[in-house]
Amino acid sequence: MSELRNGSSAGPRPRLIALVGPTAGGKTALALALAPRLGAEIVSVDSRQVFRRLDVGTAKPDRAARAAVPHHLLDVVEPDEGFDAARFAIAGRAAIADILGRGCHVLLCGGSGLYLRSLTEGLCAAPPADAGVRAKLARELTARGVAALHAELRASDPGAAERIAPRDAARICRALEVLRLTGRTLSAWQQAHAFADRPYDVLTLVLCPPTPELEERIARRSTAMWDGGLIAETEAVLAAGFAPELRPLQAIGYREALRFLRGELERAGALEQMRLATRQYAKRQRTWFRALADAVWLDGHEPPAAILERSESFLTRGPDAAHLS
Numbered sequence: 001m002s003e004l005r006n007g008s009s010a011g012p013r014p015r016l017i018a019l020v021g022p023t024a025g026g027k028t029a030l031a032l033a034l035a036p037r038l039g040a041e042i043v044s045v046d047s048r049q050v051f052r053r054l055d056v057g058t059a060k061p062d063r064a065a066r067a068a069v070p071h072h073l074l075d076v077v078e079p080d081e082g083f084d085a086a087r088f089a090i091a092g093r094a095a096i097a098d099i100l101g102r103g104c105h106v107l108l109c110g111g112s113g114l115y116l117r118s119l120t121e122g123l124c125a126a127p128p129a130d131a132g133v134r135a136k137l138a139r140e141l142t143a144r145g146v147a148a149l150h151a152e153l154r155a156s157d158p159g160a161a162e163r164i165a166p167r168d169a170a171r172i173c174r175a176l177e178v179l180r181l182t183g184r185t186l187s188a189w190q191q192a193h194a195f196a197d198r199p200y201d202v203l204t205l206v207l208c209p210p211t212p213e214l215e216e217r218i219a220r221r222s223t224a225m226w227d228g229g230l231i232a233e234t235e236a237v238l239a240a241g242f243a244p245e246l247r248p249l250q251a252i253g254y255r256e257a258l259r260f261l262r263g264e265l266e267r268a269g270a271l272e273q274m275r276l277a278t279r280q281y282a283k284r285q286r287t288w289f290r291a292l293a294d295a296v297w298l299d300g301h302e303p304p305a306a307i308l309e310r311s312e313s314f315l316t317r318g319p320d321a322a323h324l325s
Helices: 027-038 063-068 085-101 113-121 131-144 146-156 158-163 169-182 186-193 211-227 230-239 254-261 267-290 304-317 319-323
Strands: 015-020 040-044 105-110 201-207 296-298
Touching (some): 015 113, 015 304, 027 105, 027 304, 085 105, 131 146, 131 169, 146 169, 158 186, 169 186, 211 230, 211 267, 230 254
Parallel strands (some): 015 105, 015 201, 040 105
């Protein structure tokens, strides 16, 4: 992944609002409430909503939401096209430049910590993909399984293993690829870079309801997805010729839907696995966002007017406004 360097020009950096947090926390509703009042357009920071055809299972904003507020970085590629943090950062920075160039503000919204970091802090200069190493890792993945590769990563690069989900085969293989190519861990590459490419001043708002409330929201949304067309959507994607092994179709929701369609799980069992996996994902998201310096944490019960005032103050007065009480 190549390092991005377009934030070094002289002069004040553009100010952005980032509304992030764990899945099902209420980010979309809050963003739709804030954006019109701020004169902002929304840039999605979601690693799954970039894929076309995957709407229900990614909780993608619907047509009414997109009609109310312009959205960017949705429906960028087909499910079988490669898309990663480096490509997202390039597309995201282009979208931000376009929005700012039209005199609007930018509201980043989503739950992908890696994509947020790539956009606002850049990516380390780790070596590009190597076809031979990737082919070997693909064979190992088939022969040994993702759990064994994650265990290997944990032994060699504990920091990366902690950040990467045990089932995220693509990121596990990428971390092992970097190590095998260079003899240096991905964590070491990232530490050397220090994510110092910062072209924007960002007020980061982390929306994170209390755990019992968040888990209830996850349960309700999982059921709503299941009842709202997740199975039909999964069947339509398969009918269009996309392989079930594709990474987007192995994500939470689609993975359980596929097992239901194959007869491996009943509806109740599939829903419970979906809820459990989503809770685990939300926990990893909370851990990621806790590492963000100067982030403002919200529990979802703050008066909207106070959040709006904080955001407006930052955009008009500068970084000190992020510390308003």
